[in-house]
Amino acid sequence: MSDTKRFLYVNRKAPHGTIYALESLEVVLIGAAFEQDVSLAFLDDGVFQLIKKQTTTGIGVKNFAPVYRALGDYDVKKIFVERESLEERGLSEDDLMEITHEDDDEEDVSSVEIVDRARMAEIMAAQDVILSF
């Protein structure tokens, strides 16, 4: 068996109200050292994690939203956001922060792909390991 597996981190909860989003991100960052084939999925209330211009000064908790934009530096290049989850919450791609990584030509390209629910199911079916937060 190959030592490289397809890991998908599924983010389903809004940030700050619970710690799931932050601690999920901590797993992703640590996991980067293991050089696996990593994807992130954002669905249900998890799409709120990627809303741009988040500020947490009013609630006294750490704002970890900027870390998402650094994911490219951790070799995390595949971020899937579910279209229906956005639409159900009155959101669109324009509400999400820009997350990019360098492609082979050292050009910054978007890491975010909006996918519909059926495609998300296919993405999940193709994984070896799914960690759901």
Next chain:
Amino acid sequence: MKIGVVVNEGPYTHQASDTAYQFTKAALEKGHEIFRVFFYHDGVNNATRLTVPPQDERNVQRNWSELSEKYNLDLVVCIAAAQRRGILDDSEAKRHGKGDGAANLAPGFRISGLGQLIESGIQADRLVVFGD
């Protein structure tokens, strides 16, 4: 089959730890190998030796400790999640100046890093997550 288990919720509030325990016990009794049980998020609270549930209730923490002793199970508590929530072993209690006897990690558990969770995903045939 080689199985990795992840427990993401604490005892009593959520069923997740009980279900994970029943699953792990059943898998072991069927002859499967449990590579590791990893406790994350509030799941680290399953590892405190200080819980005192009423006598007519199950003891979630002790269930895990006894299962660990019987099958030599590797019960790993995430260090970052544990420190946030006040779960300390002897060396961590000492390192953070919490005083003698402050350590509350239950028998059979050990504290380690998130790499142990990733390794579990890599090494096991299946990684099964119990959470909310």
